Amino acid sequence: MxxxxxxxxxxxxxxxxxxxxxxxxxxxxxxxxxxxxxxxxxxxxxxxxxxxxxAQGLVRFDAAGQIEPGLAERWIVIDGGMSYIFRLREGQWGDGTPVTANQVVGLLDRQMARGSRNPLAPFLTAVDEIVVMTPQVIEVRLNRPRPDLLKLFAQPELALLRVRPSGGSxxxxxxxxxxxxxxxxxxxxxxxxxxxxxxxxxxxxxxxxxxxxxxxxxxxxxxxxxxxxxxxxxxxxxxxxxxxxxxxxxxxPAVGLFGLAIISRSGFLATPASRSALAQAIDRVALTSAIAPNWEPADRILPDPLDSAGLPQVPAWTLLTQDERRVGARQRVAAWASENGGAPIRLRIALPAGPGATLLYAHIGAALYAIGITPERVPMDAAADLKLVDAVAPYDSARWYLATACAPCGEAASAAVEAARQAPTLATRSQRIAEADAAVNEDVPFIPLARPLxxxxxxxxxxxxxxxxxxxxxxxxxxxxxx
The missing domain is CATH 3.40.190 (D-Maltodextrin-Binding Protein; domain 2)
Known part of the structure; x- marks a missing residue:
């Protein structure tokens, strides 16, 4: 059966x-x-x-998704957010041996080292060094302030785990x-x-x-x-x-990104105008309501300003009706085909298995057919032109949304996102994030569809x-x- x-x-x-x-x-x-x-x-x-x-990190999430103590029983933030000092509680590894500050620092260094496979490592580059202050106290020193550092440390990917021989705490x-x-x-x-x-x-x-x-x-x-x-x-x-x-x-009430990353930037997808045509062709309200009741659609990358100095950037086509959007998208497809000798446009869309993904493909495929594009569904690990991103945000920064959506991005958008990462103060960072949001919106590397379900x-x-x-x-x- x-x-x-x-x-x-x-x-x-x-x-x-x-x-x-x-x-x-x-x-x-x-x-x-x-x-x-x-x-x-x-x-x-x-x-x-x-x-x-x-296993557990310095901190962890409680039932409400808020920070609670892990291996650290308490902590303070000093120097304008440039230093986090953690006092470790008495802990034991799986073999009964005590957890030491030196071990904690060594495990954190390994997780954040250059070349680490840890998916959170790219968002921890503000960590300059981690040092042992006393047998019970460690300090995390930053080269740039990061107010959401604790939420990153609470993720399972940053659990402190000694695989051999003793496991976690x-x-x-x-x-x-x-x-x-x-x-x-x-x-x-x-x-x-x-x-x-x-x-x-x-x-x-x-x-x-x-x-x-x-x-x-x-x-x-x-x-x-x-x-x-x-x-x-x-x-x-x-x-x-x-x-x-x-x-x-x-x-x-999950927050994060759900949409199509534009993996290929050649052929029809080489220009922002063409990528925007795809984004405006999809009826998000019809798509989400066909899969789950009250599923929130999304037409922009940032759900809120978060730590940006500006309001979230909104694509210009959001001011049009759905019929007007499709007419504009169809005209763009026809113009590209005319410029390229009538060449057909075929796009591979990488989606996971499951009945919800089949319904998603049905709506996306119908929208693309309606503007003159032939879609093809492929598995998530196959070569594709568009690929579904379905990710819950690990912390509440607009930079996470922009960096996740900007893969790949054009040169200007990538530079703007990098400038936000390297901003030396929180005020400068907020301004750089707003500029990056504008640059990514102009580049159109990502098609938002909804918030994660x-x-x-x-x-x-x-x-x-x-x-x-x-x-x-x-x-x-x-x-x-x-x-």
């Missing part, structure tokens, strides 16, 4: 509530989690959850390995009840499963799991085939689960009686 067929058959069971007993079972959409390694990229949801559960340990590891709360020397920690309580354990969305939904519908994490637009339509209670379906299925027993803009739900912040 296929996973989708099982999902339909098991859905009526969702009418009954899962009892609040035993291990918490979490299905994360993606490949089964592997031995934790924060340096490996890209990391899927199961791997990120496993790393976040068994918790808050969980892997009690049983395999394709669905069992996680058990780690002994914490900072807690006041050390004896109580030695008592095994199954409700504190977490079983982490990585699997396809259809199987994860079927498992939840059968009351065999407590949470499905990592849902996106690609899998959202599967929920329509079930009777899962609406109260169990949770949608995060992130959803979870959550059983009533997980009372601490909270929707948040990071769309991140730590496994140690699901039940009210766990730490």
């Amino acid at each position: 296929s996973a989708l067929a099982a999902l339909v058959l098991l859905a009526p069971a969702a009418c009954n509530r899962r009892l609040d007993i035993g291990t918490v079972v979490v299905s994360a959409i993606g490949e089964p989690p592997r031995v934790a390694d924060a340096s490996r990229t890209p990391l899927g949801t199961p791997d990120r959850l496993l790393i976040d559960a068994t 918790g808050p969980f340990r892997v009690a049983a390995f395999g394709t669905a590891p069992l996680l058990r709360p780690a002994y914490d020397p900072n807690r006041a009840d050390p004896e109580d920690q030695r008592e095994e309580e199954p409700e504190r354990d977490v079983r982490l499963i990585g699997e396809r969305a259809a199987r994860a939904i079927a498992r939840f519908a059968a009351r065999d799991s407590d949470m499905v994490s990592g849902g996106s637009f690609a899998d959202w339509p599967l929920l329509a085939t079930t009777d899962i209670a609406p109260a169990s379906i949770r949608v995060d 992130r959803w979870s299925l959550v059983a009533a027993r997980l009372a601490q689960w909270q929707a948040n803009s990071r769309a991140w739900h730590p496994l140690n912040r699901l039940r009210t009686d766990t730490n």
Whole structure:
């Protein structure tokens, strides 16, 4: 029986509530989690959850997506934001050996080193050096102020993990390995009840499963799991085939980028006018409403000013009606074809698998056909002219949006984004970001379509689960009686 067929058959069971007993079972959409390694990229949801559960950085995210202590029990910011001083708490690696300041500095240096595969390394270039001040205190010195540094340090990709031989510092340990590891709360020397920690309580354990969305939904519908994490637009339509209670379906107010990166800058896509024609041809309201209710469309890169000195740049075509936009796009296609001897325009669009992606392609493909372009859907790892970007912002800076959208960009836009990165003060940085927003808007390297759609299925027993803009739900912040 296929996973989708099982999902339909098991859905009526969702009418009954899962009892609040035993291990918490979490299905994360993606490949089964592997031995934790924060340096490996890209990391899927199961791997990120496993790393976040068994290792932690200086700080981490709580249930609401806010900063809470990790290995650092407290911190201060001095010198106008140019220095972060962290006092480390008493911590232990997986083998019981104590965490030392020298080890912490060494692991952070490795993650941020030039040539690191860590996807966050390009956004940490403001870190000048990390030094040990005392056995319990380290200092992160910057060459440029970065007010959102803590949000970067809280990401699972910056968890402090000693792969060999001792693993991370918790808050969980892997009690049983395999394709669905069992996680058990780690002994914490900072807690006041050390004896109580030695008592095994199954409700504190977490079983982490990585699997396809259809199987994860079927498992939840059968009351065999407590949470499905990592849902996106690609899998959202599967929920329509079930009777899962609406109260169990949770949608995060995620912020980030969802749209098409223009990978090729040759042929029809060589000029901003042609790239803009593609952007204005797509009816975003029709596209988003066909996939999920209340999914927010987007026609600009920045959702808000954030740390920019100006308002978000808006493409000129947003002042036109949808019919006027398509007429203009069709005229641009016809003009290019005439200039190039009637050559046909074919564009390869890289999209993930899943019914939501099929609906997305149907709307994009229809829009391109309507203006005289022949589309072709290809896998995400294939050569393409356009490629879907679906990313939640790791921190709240306009520079992240512009740098992520500007891949690739023209020379002027790239220089403007780089100038924003190197700005020596926050005031100058805000002005440079505004200039970069204008330059990227003029270059048109990216076609915004919507804001990221992130959803979870959550059983009533997980009372601490909270929707948040990071769309991140730590496994140690699901039940009210766990730490």
